[in-house]
Amino acid sequence: MGKSNSKGTTVLPLIPLPLPLALLPTAKLTIPIANRGDILSILAKVVSASPTKTDELIVACVPLNSPQLSRDGKLLIEDGKKARGGVYESDPMSATKKDVFGYACLAKLSGIQQGTSANLLVEGLERVEVVSIVRDRPYFEAELRSVDDYVDVANPAFLEQFNTLKQLSRELIALVRLSSVFPSRIAPTVAVSAIAARKIELYISRKNLEQAGELADFMVNLADSTHEEKLRVLAAVDVKERVERAIDILQRQISNIQGSTRITVQTTTIQPPGLDFEQVRRMQQEAIRRRGLGGQGMPPGMGGFPGGASGQSGEEEANELDELKKRLEDAKLSAEADKVAQRELSRLQKMNPAQAEYQVCRNYLENLAEIPWTKTTVDQLDAKTLVKAKKQLDDDHYGLDKIKKRLLEYLAVLKLKEQANKNIDDQIKLLTGAVVPVKDSDAKEEEVEEKEVAKPPTEEELKLVEKKRMVDKSPILLLVGPPGTGKTSLAKSVATALGRKFHRISLGGVRDEAEIRGHRRTYVAAMPGVIVSGLKKVGVANPVFLLDEIDKLGMANYNGDPSAAMLEVLDPEQNHTFTDHYVNIPIDLSKVLFIATANSLDTIPAPLLDRMETIQLSGYTTLEKRHIANRHLIPKQITTNGLHPENIDIPIDVLDKIITSYTRESGVRNLEREIGSVCRSKAVEFATAKDDDSLTTAYNPLVTIDDLDAILGIERFTEELTETHNRPGVVTGLVAYSTGGQGSILFIEIADMPGSGRVQLTGKLGDVLKESVEVALSWVKAHAFELGLAASVDEDIMKNRSIHVHCPSGAIPKDGPSAGLAHTVALISLFSQKPVPPTLAMTGEVSLRGRVLPVGGIKEKLIGALRAGVERVLLPEGNRKDVRDLPQEVKDGIHIEFVGHIWEGLGKVWPERWEKGVYHVEPRL
Numbered sequence: 001m002g003k004s005n006s007k008g009t010t011v012l013p014l015i016p017l018p019l020p021l022a023l024l025p026t027a028k029l030t031i032p033i034a035n036r037g038d039i040l041s042i043l044a045k046v047v048s049a050s051p052t053k054t055d056e057l058i059v060a061c062v063p064l065n066s067p068q069l070s071r072d073g074k075l076l077i078e079d080g081k082k083a084r085g086g087v088y089e090s091d092p093m094s095a096t097k098k099d100v101f102g103y104a105c106l107a108k109l110s111g112i113q114q115g116t117s118a119n120l121l122v123e124g125l126e127r128v129e130v131v132s133i134v135r136d137r138p139y140f141e142a143e144l145r146s147v148d149d150y151v152d153v154a155n156p157a158f159l160e161q162f163n164t165l166k167q168l169s170r171e172l173i174a175l176v177r178l179s180s181v182f183p184s185r186i187a188p189t190v191a192v193s194a195i196a197a198r199k200i201e202l203y204i205s206r207k208n209l210e211q212a213g214e215l216a217d218f219m220v221n222l223a224d225s226t227h228e229e230k231l232r233v234l235a236a237v238d239v240k241e242r243v244e245r246a247i248d249i250l251q252r253q254i255s256n257i258q259g260s261t262r263i264t265v266q267t268t269t270i271q272p273p274g275l276d277f278e279q280v281r282r283m284q285q286e287a288i289r290r291r292g293l294g295g296q297g298m299p300p301g302m303g304g305f306p307g308g309a310s311g312q313s314g315e316e317e318a319n320e321l322d323e324l325k326k327r328l329e330d331a332k333l334s335a336e337a338d339k340v341a342q343r344e345l346s347r348l349q350k351m352n353p354a355q356a357e358y359q360v361c362r363n364y365l366e367n368l369a370e371i372p373w374t375k376t377t378v379d380q381l382d383a384k385t386l387v388k389a390k391k392q393l394d395d396d397h398y399g400l401d402k403i404k405k406r407l408l409e410y411l412a413v414l415k416l417k418e419q420a421n422k423n424i425d426d427q428i429k430l431l432t433g434a435v436v437p438v439k440d441s442d443a444k445e446e447e448v449e450e451k452e453v454a455k456p457p458t459e460e461e462l463k464l465v466e467k468k469r470m471v472d473k474s475p476i477l478l479l480v481g482p483p484g485t486g487k488t489s490l491a492k493s494v495a496t497a498l499g500r501k502f503h504r505i506s507l508g509g510v511r512d513e514a515e516i517r518g519h520r521r522t523y524v525a526a527m528p529g530v531i532v533s534g535l536k537k538v539g540v541a542n543p544v545f546l547l548d549e550i551d552k553l554g555m556a557n558y559n560g561d562p563s564a565a566m567l568e569v570l571d572p573e574q575n576h577t578f579t580d581h582y583v584n585i586p587i588d589l590s591k592v593l594f595i596a597t598a599n600s601l602d603t604i605p606a607p608l609l610d611r612m613e614t615i616q617l618s619g620y621t622t623l624e625k626r627h628i629a630n631r632h633l634i635p636k637q638i639t640t641n642g643l644h645p646e647n648i649d650i651p652i653d654v655l656d657k658i659i660t661s662y663t664r665e666s667g668v669r670n671l672e673r674e675i676g677s678v679c680r681s682k683a684v685e686f687a688t689a690k691d692d693d694s695l696t697t698a699y700n701p702l703v704t705i706d707d708l709d710a711i712l713g714i715e716r717f718t719e720e721l722t723e724t725h726n727r728p729g730v731v732t733g734l735v736a737y738s739t740g741g742q743g744s745i746l747f748i749e750i751a752d753m754p755g756s757g758r759v760q761l762t763g764k765l766g767d768v769l770k771e772s773v774e775v776a777l778s779w780v781k782a783h784a785f786e787l788g789l790a791a792s793v794d795e796d797i798m799k800n801r802s803i804h805v806h807c808p809s810g811a812i813p814k815d816g817p818s819a820g821l822a823h824t825v826a827l828i829s830l831f832s833q834k835p836v837p838p839t840l841a842m843t844g845e846v847s848l849r850g851r852v853l854p855v856g857g858i859k860e861k862l863i864g865a866l867r868a869g870v871e872r873v874l875l876p877e878g879n880r881k882d883v884r885d886l887p888q889e890v891k892d893g894i895h896i897e898f899v900g901h902i903w904e905g906l907g908k909v910w911p912e913r914w915e916k917g918v919y920h921v922e923p924r925l
Helices: 036-047 154-177 194-206 211-221 227-235 239-268 277-293 311-330 335-350 355-370 385-396 401-432 457-473 487-498 513-517 531-539 562-567 606-610 624-642 652-661 669-692 704-710 767-782 820-832 858-870 877-885 888-893 901-907
Strands: 009-017 029-031 058-063 103-113 119-135 140-146 476-480 502-506 544-548 595-600 615-616 730-739 741-752 759-762 802-807 840-842 872-876 894-899
Touching: 009 029, 009 036, 009 103, 009 119, 029 103, 036 058, 036 888, 058 119, 058 140, 058 531, 103 140, 103 227, 154 194, 154 211, 194 877, 211 227, 211 239, 211 624, 227 669, 311 335, 311 355, 335 355, 355 531, 401 476, 401 487, 401 615, 457 606, 476 487, 487 502, 487 544, 487 595, 502 531, 513 531, 513 562, 531 669, 562 606, 595 669, 624 669, 624 858, 652 669, 652 704, 669 704, 730 820, 730 858, 741 820, 741 858, 759 767, 802 820, 820 840, 820 901, 840 901, 858 872, 858 877, 858 888, 872 877, 872 901, 877 894, 894 901
Parallel strands: 009 058, 476 595, 476 615, 502 544, 544 595, 730 840, 759 802, 840 872, 872 894
Antiparallel strands: 009 140, 029 119, 058 103, 103 119, 119 140, 730 741, 741 802
């Protein structure tokens, strides 16, 4: 509820109503909330204030003022005519303090009505006076004063007015009921059923003189009144004045209905004396039916006019067809679509509505009218577009530099293409703008009639049109990355930056080709596919479409191949003539910006993947997660859990502990859940301390690492750290995606024992990793003499020993070639009994010739290495380019060295034994 002050006024949120809406006490109203950010802000406030007491959700609804009225509801008169009191804003979102009316109505929020668009349901309680506007952004708040209804019961003139009001109210209800039976040129705006009419008559009869104001409000709301009349009734604080204005409105509407009904009845039938009302009605319907049937006694529904059984329904049908024709004209169909629409409309007009084909044909035409053939939104491509778009992307997402760069490139290209299209349009106008004068043979010599002759397009024009179509192409972007990395929200940010409509299409689990392309019209309950339905929903031809989870699209089955149906949608060479099976007319999708998302490329068919431009989103690193949590997740969870920023403090070391010990994921969804758990725990402490009045003594907003054990439980993951002691045969390797997209170190342990050359591998190693061990062992055996491990060239160092290669964390599968260098160094360390420094880590694939080849995941590996305490890292020479993408913290914290050959790597590991220039490097031409 609002705040009361000493002046007897209340401060409440104020909802400006769009024209011509005005809310009166006792009335119910639906307010559209599409594009109404102020209403959404008000709902968020009042619901958070009283989340369980729905009866206390009270706001005030104020109409927009009329130029013919002052703010207190008085008519502005000038020289005997209504004067304009100034220009008032008609859009409630643009309304200022001066645009709202001086009186409002307190309203109870009844709920949200879902449908094609969401509406807020409110119920009028009592009129109030708007004393002053306290604030107007992000929503209106006003100081309101209650208005008391004063009724002079002893005044005989007022009693007479009240009786007149009740009499006119009954007359209006009776006439509204009659007009629904008799044909009428002026139908009332309110349709009343027989049951509702009886209830209203009972309501009117029960009202006494003290309730005259309530009855006046009720009848004005029921009657057909103008916006100005409703405002004047709302401003009528004096009940006597309110009743007078209600009587004027009712008398006018009664006169309109009586006049229109009387004229119609006199021109249709003459009522014979002695017949009651029911007999008259039956005779009228029979006469109309026979007239419509041409005097033949054919059954209803088989006649020669639309509607079949009654002239009124036929008239309505004709009006609906006219309205449909107008909608088709307003839709600005393409030439081919217009041709089909006119043919179908001609068929529909000749068809009987009782036929099954009638509704099929009508649904088809309605679909054609709803498709945005040419309507587009204007892209916000001004001088500051790129700056604003970059700021929008940076505000919404941290990191993701590659995708941001690509989207900014698209915006820049779009801006240049717009200018190129404009130039092509100008050239086409120059070619087609000539008017050929044609002489009329019957005209006089001095009168030459110029007629415009439609010329076939020249070859040059066709080339320009084709060139424009090539320029119009939008790219098809595919964002590939693990869940929770921001793929969907990136697409929304692009739509916001462009100022375009956004629509999301979920393709996960779609198994039927008809869901993409639509059903043939010959099937029962046929409908367009998701692409055309999406266009109908957004209402423009150039939206941003998000094709979510395209990697989970169904494969070929007995219902067709949905992924193959997507080929035409996502092919820039074909989608300007995309044909939906239901519509069966080419639709231009070239202006639509398609952004697809996927978690993996493995399940996307190669032809479909070829149509899209793939952009990889790697999992977030620990450093990036820290920034995202501080900028987005923590503020969001603080607000969600009813706290304020000063009520909770999560230091960096605590946040890092949550990231590393309680979550192992590529995205940030689980991290947000854990932060939410911490916020909820603090919310309980805060609420308890507040109830006990011990906030200053018992509540500490700081979250410590010790608190995490009590809040989140035992640590789920332990961090690998470098060893403090070194021993031969143990080397620190690097792994990129050991756990959910986070890099870490991996110990490679090799032990030897007496035997006959057997190699044992454990630790759940994959085939590629096993092969890299074999390659490393073969290279060491081949170069054993040069390495000082064998006394002669032909000695086999594995003849009398066996080795066991193991990688800890045996339950986690491990695979990949990037441990080849580490395996080689570990074998040499074991055989030579020289330990490797524990703070040195290495990665790289090794060939049989000893070359160190580049590997992937360098960024994730080095961030994990820094976290584990590694000081030096050996990387393949081919990965030198990847170091540029590393965060500055990693570059400063780790000394990175590059090697191109195993001998070069050995010189870096044991510089005292293999001095520079002694080891052999294979020459390359």
